[in-house]
Amino acid sequence: MTHISDAPRAYSRTHADTFRQQLHEFLRIPSISADPAHAGDMQHAAEWLAADMRAAGLDNVAIMPTAGHPVVYGEWLGAGPDKPTVLVYGHYDVVPALMEDGWHTDPFEPVEKDGKIYARGATDDKGQLFIHAKALESYLKANGSAPVNVKLFIEGEEEVSSPNLVPFIKEHLDLLKADVCIISDTSMRSIEEPAILHSLRGMTYMEVEVDGPANDLHSGLWGGAAHNPALALAQIVAKLYNEDNTIAVPGFYDDVVPLTPDERAMIAKTDLSEDDYMASTGVPAVWGDAAFNIRERIAARPTLDINGMWSGWTGPGPKTIVPAKAGMKISSRLVGNQDPHQIFELVKRYIESIAPPTVKAEVRLLTTGKAALFPFDIPEMQAAARAYERGWGATPIFTRGGGSIPVVAEIADLMGIPVVMMGYGLDDDGLHSPNERFSVEMFHRGIETAIVYLEELAKLRS
Amino acid sequence: MTHISDAPRAYSRTHADTFRQQLHEFLRIPSISADPAHAGDMQHAAEWLAADMRAAGLDNVAIMPTAGHPVVYGEWLGAGPDKPTVLVYGHYDVVPALMEDGWHTDPFEPVEKDGKIYARGATDDKGQLFIHAKALESYLKANGSAPVNVKLFIEGEEEVSSPNLVPFIKEHLDLLKADVCIISDTSMRSIEEPAILHSLRGMTYMEVEVDGPANDLHSGLWGGAAHNPALALAQIVAKLYNEDNTIAVPGFYDDVVPLTPDERAMIAKTDLSEDDYMASTGVPAVWGDAAFNIRERIAARPTLDINGMWSGWTGPGPKTIVPAKAGMKISSRLVGNQDPHQIFELVKRYIESIAPPTVKAEVRLLTTGKAALFPFDIPEMQAAARAYERGWGATPIFTRGGGSIPVVAEIADLMGIPVVMMGYGLDDDGLHSPNERFSVEMFHRGIETAIVYLEELAKLRS
Numbered sequence: 047m048t049h050i051s052d053a054p055r056a057y058s059r060t061h062a063d064t065f066r067q068q069l070h071e072f073l074r075i076p077s078i079s080a081d082p083a084h085a086g087d088m089q090h091a092a093e094w095l096a097a098d099m100r101a102a103g104l105d106n107v108a109i110m111p112t113a114g115h116p117v118v119y120g121e122w123l124g125a126g127p128d129k130p131t132v133l134v135y136g137h138y139d140v141v142p143a144l145m146e147d148g149w150h151t152d153p154f155e156p157v158e159k160d161g162k163i164y165a166r167g168a169t170d171d172k173g174q175l176f177i178h179a180k181a182l183e184s185y186l187k188a189n190g191s192a193p194v195n196v197k198l199f200i201e202g203e204e205e206v207s208s209p210n211l212v213p214f215i216k217e218h219l220d221l222l223k224a225d226v227c228i229i230s231d232t233s234m235r236s237i238e239e240p241a242i243l244h245s246l247r248g249m250t251y252m253e254v255e256v257d258g259p260a261n262d263l264h265s266g267l268w269g270g271a272a273h274n275p276a277l278a279l280a281q282i283v284a285k286l287y288n289e290d291n292t293i294a295v296p297g298f299y300d301d302v303v304p305l306t307p308d309e310r311a312m313i314a315k316t317d318l319s320e321d322d323y324m325a326s327t328g329v330p331a332v333w334g335d336a337a338f339n340i341r342e343r344i345a346a347r348p349t350l351d352i353n354g355m356w357s358g359w360t361g362p363g364p365k366t367i368v369p370a371k372a373g374m375k376i377s378s379r380l381v382g383n384q385d386p387h388q389i390f391e392l393v394k395r396y397i398e399s400i401a402p403p404t405v406k407a408e409v410r411l412l413t414t415g416k417a418a419l420f421p422f423d424i425p426e427m428q429a430a431a432r433a434y435e436r437g438w439g440a441t442p443i444f445t446r447g448g449g450s451i452p453v454v455a456e457i458a459d460l461m462g463i464p465v466v467m468m469g470y471g472l473d474d475d476g477l478h479s480p481n482e483r484f485s486v487e488m489f490h491r492g493i494e495t496a497i498v499y500l501e502e503l504a505k506l507r508s
Numbered sequence: 509m510t511h512i513s514d515a516p517r518a519y520s521r522t523h524a525d526t527f528r529q530q531l532h533e534f535l536r537i538p539s540i541s542a543d544p545a546h547a548g549d550m551q552h553a554a555e556w557l558a559a560d561m562r563a564a565g566l567d568n569v570a571i572m573p574t575a576g577h578p579v580v581y582g583e584w585l586g587a588g589p590d591k592p593t594v595l596v597y598g599h600y601d602v603v604p605a606l607m608e609d610g611w612h613t614d615p616f617e618p619v620e621k622d623g624k625i626y627a628r629g630a631t632d633d634k635g636q637l638f639i640h641a642k643a644l645e646s647y648l649k650a651n652g653s654a655p656v657n658v659k660l661f662i663e664g665e666e667e668v669s670s671p672n673l674v675p676f677i678k679e680h681l682d683l684l685k686a687d688v689c690i691i692s693d694t695s696m697r698s699i700e701e702p703a704i705l706h707s708l709r710g711m712t713y714m715e716v717e718v719d720g721p722a723n724d725l726h727s728g729l730w731g732g733a734a735h736n737p738a739l740a741l742a743q744i745v746a747k748l749y750n751e752d753n754t755i756a757v758p759g760f761y762d763d764v765v766p767l768t769p770d771e772r773a774m775i776a777k778t779d780l781s782e783d784d785y786m787a788s789t790g791v792p793a794v795w796g797d798a799a800f801n802i803r804e805r806i807a808a809r810p811t812l813d814i815n816g817m818w819s820g821w822t823g824p825g826p827k828t829i830v831p832a833k834a835g836m837k838i839s840s841r842l843v844g845n846q847d848p849h850q851i852f853e854l855v856k857r858y859i860e861s862i863a864p865p866t867v868k869a870e871v872r873l874l875t876t877g878k879a880a881l882f883p884f885d886i887p888e889m890q891a892a893a894r895a896y897e898r899g900w901g902a903t904p905i906f907t908r909g910g911g912s913i914p915v916v917a918e919i920a921d922l923m924g925i926p927v928v929m930m931g932y933g934l935d936d937d938g939l940h941s942p943n944e945r946f947s948v949e950m951f952h953r954g955i956e957t958a959i960v961y962l963e964e965l966a967k968l969r970s
Contacts, residue, residue, distance in 0.1 A: 080825035141827055148723060206825045233729070247728060251826040260790025261610060261941040265813045266709060266841055266911025267695070270805035271785055273795035276814035276836070277749065283739060284746035323733055328722025328832075333735035333866040343732035351727045352738035353829055354820035359837060363542030363668045364713040364874050365603055366839055366912070367815055367940055370610075374738070375821060377828055379731055404795040412826050449728025450828070478726040478829055 050193055051501040055437075057188035058180065058493045065180045065493070066163075066486065068098065070156040072172050073165040079115055079139035079206050088115045088202055091138045095200060096120070102183035104198065110218075112210035115139060115202030119221070122182060123195045130503050131195040133224035133463075135453055136175025136231065137204035140167035141478050148480035161486050168484035170477035174230040174470050175200055177489065181496035193504035197224060201453070204231075207251060207413030208452040215460050226426045226503065227457050230492070232447050232469025235316070237488060240434045242427060243467035245446035246454050247348070248380035248417035250389040254397060255373040256282070257406040262358065263368040272368050273404035276357035279372040282407065285400050286350060291335050293350045295396045301383045305346055316445060317341040326474050345448035349379040350393075375412070379450060386414030415452030420464050429502040430466045437495030468495070512655055513963040517899075519650035520642065520955045527642045527955070528625070528948065530560065532618040534634050535627040541577055541601035541668050550577045550664055553600045557662060558582070564645035566660065572680075574672035577601060577664030581683070584644060585657045592965050593657040595686035595925075597915055598637025598693065599666035602629035603940050610942035623948050630946035632939035636692040636932050637662055639951065643958035655966035659686060663915070666693075669713060669875030670914040677922050688888045688965065689919050692954070694909050694931025697778070699950060702896045704889060705929035707908035708916050709810070710842035710879035712851040716859060717835040718744070719868040724820065725830040734830050735866035738819035741834040744869065747862050748812060753797050755812045757858045763845045767808055778907060779803040788936050807910035811841040812855075837874070841912060848876030877914035882926050891964040892928045899957030930957070
């Protein structure tokens with residue numbers, strides 16, 4: 047039996063080296079959205095990607111401005127109105143990376159070693175979004191057409207929580223109109239266990255500042271009668287958690303939809319052992335709310351983490367000061383139906399209520415993102431499962447993801463379409479960490495799976 | 509009545525502008541001992557000072573190596589063996605200073621404004637040590653001789669707790685041999701209330717590191733089952749203090765010599781009001797152990813302060829990680845008879861005992877300094893009081909200092925001589941803070957006081 051995906055799959059194999067060299071080029075651009083110093087690199091990355099889309103044969107390729115970093119858009123609508131339209135979302139921005147964080151090689155000079163591509167953004171998300179660009183290119187080059195209409199919608203602010211994405215979607219609802227959205231920005235446990243995510247956690251990201259003296263004080267002249275802001279911050283932080291490692295902010299869990307026994311049974315099938323968690327992360331012991339298993343804690347339960355903390359002198363040697371201030375970045379991973387803004391208000395009110403009068407404490411909101419949940423028995427999800435069976439060579443599991451991709455809930459809300467999250471990374475790819483990597487084999491199997499998925503989606507309206 | 513100090517005092521007045529311009533030159537050299545990047549500036553500062561001493565007429569001026577930054581030494585021994593020998597100790601190194609800390613002008617480009625010299629090191633200690641260099645120069649230029657023998661002993665590592673000073677003193681006991689040591693590296697409350705310090709606090713300076721995951725983790729993929737190292741650090745810090753703001757480390761206060769009712773009565777005469785403390789520091793409220801008044805808390809009681817704290821992402825924007833580690837610098841100001849090494853052991857043992865098994869905690873010793881206490885009815889102290897009356901124009905008080913000058917206890921122990929601390933700064937000079945400053949008037953009154961003190965010391969053996 048022949049398929050219309052056969053020639054594109056063959057094309058993707060014969061062009062595997064070319065695709066990989068192109069990905070290397072893309073990875074060399076340090077498109078760090080959080081750092082204003084890299085604004086030029088962000089523009090460069092957008093232009094590089096637009097040029098690649100044009101070369102692949104996409105139409106109406108454009109770098110579209112936002113209040114922040116631009117969106118890259120391109121489309122191929124030659125399948126006609128009777129065929130489904132697929133919106134592929136991805137992001138070309140990456141999180142910061144410095145050699146001194148522990149990289150073995152330059153994070154922006156990709157190195158292939160033991161079947162992995164090492165570079166910042168390799169798996170999150172340049173490598174994964176590239177899979178879809180190359181799948182569509184394979185159709186257009188091998189067949190001159192694709193079985194469905196495809197729109198590529200690649201943003202540059204995912205790693206700073208997509209502050210300008212909702213206005214962009216609202217303004218371009220017609221342009222982006224589609225029947226299903228595909229996102230490849232997640233991961234699986236092992237290459238033989240591909241996973242389709244049907245749930246993601248939301249996010250409330252905050253910054254806290256505690257102010258004491260007007261300036262740093264000489265600790266010998268003044269120390270002993272000033273509440274050290276770093277001490278005050280630590281005392282506040284220590285009250286964020288209860289003894290049982292649950293979050294102490296009043297009302298924090300009020301809107302959490304409880305897990306049903308059925309869901310818990312499904313999650314238990316893919317639970318992580320303590321040994322696996324320790325081996326993957328390097329922690330000396332597992333921590334958390336003992337009322338939930340590890341997989342539930344990291345994917346189905348809300349969190350409150352300190353992402354950064356600072357005060358006073360952090361350079362070499364001693365400096366004997368009482369610091370003027372201390373601060374931290376904290377963020378909550380949220381689950382349905384927690385509202386990100388409501389969580390901010392609860393945290394802010396609680397911290398202000400426990401801050402002692404000997405310092406001033408301020409809590410600011412940085413970014414938010416909603417949680418998302420989709421049923422997995424709909425045709426678009428089941429078609430994705432068949433695509434993995436044919437294109438990847440393994441049956442996928444449906445699972446919940448612990449991460450947050452702000453656009454997912456927004457696309458579902460604003461466009462009224464399901465979002466299918468087909469992650470082609472591995473759980474231990476080290477995204478957001480030093481030595482981020484992406485499996486070469488999975489890159490190529492991903493392209494074939496994406497090729498087959500377009501064919502499977504076409505069948506839904508044949 | 510004429511004095512042998514008359515001509516030198518007159519000389520110091522006619523050369524006031526020159527002395528100040530020389531001080532500006534000295535202050536322009538960013539001699540930051542804590543930062544290896546400034547090693548060249550340290551050498552430059554030492555050479556500049558040695559050249560100034562030679563020009564003033566001192567003999568045997570030398571830049572003497574240590575395992576760290578060098579000592580600058582110079583002497584004038586022309587008074588002969590029948591006259592006392594005075595050892596002047598000071599330091600030419602300064603603490604770090606960056607514009608972004610809140611400086612209004614370049615910390616290493618001195619600016620005179622409203623009668624103050626603004627620059628890092630202006631009061632601590634370049635301006636103050638320079639008083640003695642210029643006092644001796646005034647004698648040698650005006651009279652061709654000084655009434656006592658003088659040795660200038662200026663080190664370059666005071667701000668990093670003088671790690672190489674004790675070996676240096678031990679190795680050069682003959683060279684440094686003297687009858688009394690003078691140090692000007694402290695301050696008074698107001699220009700009309702000069703203070704002679706007879707006590708200083710000691711120091712134990714430590715660094716704490718809490719390690720969790722092997723690398724920063726993606727908080728969405730792994731968050732919820734890893735003990736956040738910043739949270740763990742905060743939980744440890746929160747246990748360093750009791751509810752009443754006393755230090756919770758078992759045994760911490762065991763060796764503190766209790767203040768007698770007489771001492772407390774003397775201290776009460778110079779107590780600070782809450783308003784004064786708040787106005788000087790900018791804190792919103794006074795803090796500390798309510799069993800002691802403010803002056804006792806900042807000068808006669810031990811402390812435990814966080815000097816710096818760090819974890820994870822502190823750059824702009826959000827980064828959603830569970831940090832791999834968190835750390836802090838903490839230091840204790842000690843009072844007699846607390847032993848700095850014993851305090852380190854107590855703090856280390858306590859932190860290790862309260863650190864949870866879900867992280868690894870390590871406590872390292874950075875530096876130590878002993879506390880010091882001298883009687884104030886000895887002739888050298890009383891001669892200093894007379895020098896203030898004649899040279900400064902006000903009667904000094906004898907008081908305890910909250911700071912730590914490691915050399916003080918060491919000189920007393922190793923050389924068996926008293927140390928007279930005649931501080932010419934103001935309590936609110938902002939040392940170790942942005943916009944450090946030094947009063948021009950006090951610089952010149954200090955030189956005259958130092959000139960008179962040498963005469964008063966000569967009288968002790970007339």
